[in-house]
Structure formats: structure tokens, C-alpha cells
Amino acid sequence: MSDKPFRSGFVSIIGRPNVGKSTLLNRILGEKIVITSDKPQTTRNRIQGIHNIPGAQIVFIDTPGIHQARSRLNKYMVEVALSAIREVDLVLFLVEANQKPGEQEQEIIDVLAGATAPVFLVLNKVDLTEKGAVLERIAAYKDRYPFREIVPVSAGTGDGVDHLVELVRRALPEGPVYFPDDILTDVPERFIAAEIIREKVFRMTRDEVPYATAVEVDSFKEREDGGLVSIAATITVERDSQKGIIIGKKGAMLKKIGSAARVEIEQLLNTKVFLELFVRVRKDWSEDERMLKELGYT
Incomplete structure (x- = not known):
């Protein structure tokens, strides 16, 4: 000892x-x-x-x-x-x-x-x-x-x-064990999945678009046998023009974002993932206190 x-x-x-x-x-x-x-x-x-x-x-x-x-x-x-x-x-x-x-x-x-x-x-x-x-x-x-x-x-x-x-x-001072030794972070997998999607938006779009984007995971369902996780998430932007950029021509950009995010979420969860993405406009959400709270910025 x-x-x-x-x-x-x-x-x-x-x-x-x-x-x-x-x-x-x-x-x-x-x-x-x-x-x-x-x-x-x-x-x-x-x-x-x-x-x-x-x-x-x-x-x-x-x-x-x-x-x-x-x-x-x-x-x-x-x-x-x-x-x-x-x-x-x-x-x-x-x-x-x-x-x-x-x-x-x-x-x-x-x-x-x-x-x-x-x-x-x-x-x-x-x-x-x-x-x-x-x-x-x-x-x-x-x-x-x-x-x-x-x-x-x-x-x-x-x-x-x-x-x-x-x-x-x-x-550091002498102190207790605050978390079990198998815990890596205090945030849930659902939050990390949303952040991974937002990261792909940051990496794949330019100008004001990344800063006008928020991501919410609407559903996170794990199959009982552990063989698949189904995730539905919504990407929120502030302008119709930003929505068009996120979706891209014939949905190409949204597909690219989703594909890259899915691969990384699968690595995180160590299982297959079905990822469905939606895009919506909430005008000037980054200036609206109520919407900021709804999107988790409180």
C-alpha cells in the first residue's frame, strides 16, 4: 500500500x-x-x-x-x-x-x-x-x-x-475520488453525438454558417440486442440561406455532414449507427434568451 x-x-x-x-x-x-x-x-x-x-x-x-x-x-x-x-x-x-x-x-x-x-x-x-x-x-x-x-x-x-x-x-490537494474510474466525462453520449454533428458543420461550412448553427438530438434509441443505435438530430440555423448551405445541392452537403458524423459516432459508441438529420430555421436564435435555453445554452 x-x-x-x-x-x-x-x-x-x-x-x-x-x-x-x-x-x-x-x-x-x-x-x-x-x-x-x-x-x-x-x-x-x-x-x-x-x-x-x-x-x-x-x-x-x-x-x-x-x-x-x-x-x-x-x-x-x-x-x-x-x-x-x-x-x-x-x-x-x-x-x-x-x-x-x-x-x-x-x-x-x-x-x-x-x-x-x-x-x-x-x-x-x-x-x-x-x-x-x-x-x-x-x-x-x-x-x-x-x-x-x-x-x-x-x-x-x-x-x-x-x-x-x-x-x-x-x-492538487489531498482529496476524495469524485468519479468512478471507468467514467471519462460527465457529459452523456447523447450530448457528445450532438457535438460531433456540430463539429462536422464547423469543418465543412464557412463564414457565418458554423456560428449560426446549433444541434439537438431529438431521439437516441438503442436496439435491445445492442446491434444498432438510431439517432435523429436537428440542425438549427438562423437564416433560410444558411439552411440552403447546410442542405447543399440535392442534399449533398447534409449527406456529407451526416456520413462523417455517423462514422465518428460509431467509433464513440462501438456499434452501428443509423443517423437521420433535419434542418430548421429559428431566426436570430443566438440573441433570443428563451431559444438559447431550449437549445441547452443556460
């Missing part, structure tokens, strides 16, 4: 949009539970990923990118991210090693000034950055905030991630 105390706690991953927060969480867990794309503001909800290692349970919280919010939806996303700073045992502030600190980073640092939890600076994408530039970034950030640790990593390749996890483990 080990004499080392069991450590556990909640760790938020924050940063501006599109710095690799979701990619880092997926890398740590060794499974994809959070959708990613090359577009900013892909993540909209707070998602917890549970990482069990010998002597510790770390509950990582992926958050939307902190940005200047204009729509009601974006304000909700920023509030989700800010609440994750206030309610955790440790904060990971993720930045890009190949980018100098700018206004957005400084705004987040200003918010961190009120944090009660220790903060690690995590410099991502070091594989794409000259060593001299990484050292310059470290010096620049050291002048702005008293970070507990500064850790270079590459979420894409995995370099430095194990070291980061070990530093996180050491920084």
Missing part, C-alpha cells in the same frame, strides 16, 4: 479562442471527448474530462475561449469560461508559444488577478516554434503574472504533456 496521499481536484483550461484547449484535453485523456476545428469559438459548453492516474484523479474542465462577446450566445460562452476560473483548484492558462502576448492575453491575465487558485502558464505549439522564441515568450509572460509553473507542451504531438500532468498532480 502506498504511503503517498491520494490527490484530486478540478483543473480548468482557459485561454483565448483556438489556442488548442480542446486538443490538449483530448490528448491528456487519450480519447476524443471534445470537438475541435480550425475555427475559433468551436467550444460552447463547459465539459469535464476525468483523468485517473496512480494516486490521483484529475477533473479537467474544457471551456469556451475568452473573447469580446457581442451576441447573447457569446456572452454565455464567456461566462462559462470565467466561472471555471472561480470554482477550481488549479487553472491552466493556455497560450500559443509562436504568438507574442497581445490584448486578449492581457485581458485574461487581468481576470486571473482575482483568481484564488494557483495558475500554470502552458505554452502550446512548441513544436512549431524556435527555442529562442519560446524563451522570449516565457520572459514576456513572467513579467505579467506570478505563474506557479510555466510548462511548454505540444498538444498536437504530445510533447511535454505527461510532464504537465505530473506537475498538475503535485499541485
Whole structure:
């Protein structure tokens, strides 16, 4: 029996949009539970990923990118991210090693000034950055905030991630096991299926269309013998023109989105999936508080 105390706690991953927060969480867990794309503001909800290692349970919280919010939806996303700073045992502030600190980073640092939890600076994408530039970034950030640790990593390749996890483990307090060791995330499969569909919209459409899109799973039925899961989902947009883009010529785009999503959902569920997609227009839903609640943004 080990004499080392069991450590556990909640760790938020924050940063501006599109710095690799979701990619880092997926890398740590060794499974994809959070959708990613090359577009900013892909993540909209707070998602917890549970990482069990010998002597510790770390509950990582992926958050939307902190940005200047204009729509009601974006304000909700920023509030989700800010609440994750206030309610955790440790904060990971993720930045890009190949980018100098700018206004957005400084705004987040200003918010961190009120944090009660220790903060690690995590410099991502070091594989794409000259060593001299990484050292310059470290010096620049050291002048702005008293970070507990500064850790270079590459979420894409995995370099430095194990070291980061070990530093996180050491920084956590002694605590209980919060989740059973076979639980990877606190969100249901139904939610992840909807997110996978939304990810495909983000990856396959452009301009304002991804940001005007929400996805709801209307039904999620598993056959008794476990041989097939039938899913019906609705893609909601704000304009008729966006609906036309999602559907595509003779339904080609909707079929492409559905096919890509089905393959990934099958990998998630480890079973065959029948996926049926519908598209509807709800004008300006991202500005309507009632519709935001109906779509799960509360």
C-alpha cells in the first residue's frame, strides 16, 4: 500500500479562442471527448474530462475561449469560461508559444488577478516554434503574472504533456475520488453525438454558417440486442440561406455532414449507427434568451 496521499481536484483550461484547449484535453485523456476545428469559438459548453492516474484523479474542465462577446450566445460562452476560473483548484492558462502576448492575453491575465487558485502558464505549439522564441515568450509572460509553473507542451504531438500532468498532480490537494474510474466525462453520449454533428458543420461550412448553427438530438434509441443505435438530430440555423448551405445541392452537403458524423459516432459508441438529420430555421436564435435555453445554452 502506498504511503503517498491520494490527490484530486478540478483543473480548468482557459485561454483565448483556438489556442488548442480542446486538443490538449483530448490528448491528456487519450480519447476524443471534445470537438475541435480550425475555427475559433468551436467550444460552447463547459465539459469535464476525468483523468485517473496512480494516486490521483484529475477533473479537467474544457471551456469556451475568452473573447469580446457581442451576441447573447457569446456572452454565455464567456461566462462559462470565467466561472471555471472561480470554482477550481488549479487553472491552466493556455497560450500559443509562436504568438507574442497581445490584448486578449492581457485581458485574461487581468481576470486571473482575482483568481484564488494557483495558475500554470502552458505554452502550446512548441513544436512549431524556435527555442529562442519560446524563451522570449516565457520572459514576456513572467513579467505579467506570478505563474506557479510555466510548462511548454505540444498538444498536437504530445510533447511535454505527461510532464504537465505530473506537475498538475503535485499541485492538487489531498482529496476524495469524485468519479468512478471507468467514467471519462460527465457529459452523456447523447450530448457528445450532438457535438460531433456540430463539429462536422464547423469543418465543412464557412463564414457565418458554423456560428449560426446549433444541434439537438431529438431521439437516441438503442436496439435491445445492442446491434444498432438510431439517432435523429436537428440542425438549427438562423437564416433560410444558411439552411440552403447546410442542405447543399440535392442534399449533398447534409449527406456529407451526416456520413462523417455517423462514422465518428460509431467509433464513440462501438456499434452501428443509423443517423437521420433535419434542418430548421429559428431566426436570430443566438440573441433570443428563451431559444438559447431550449437549445441547452443556460
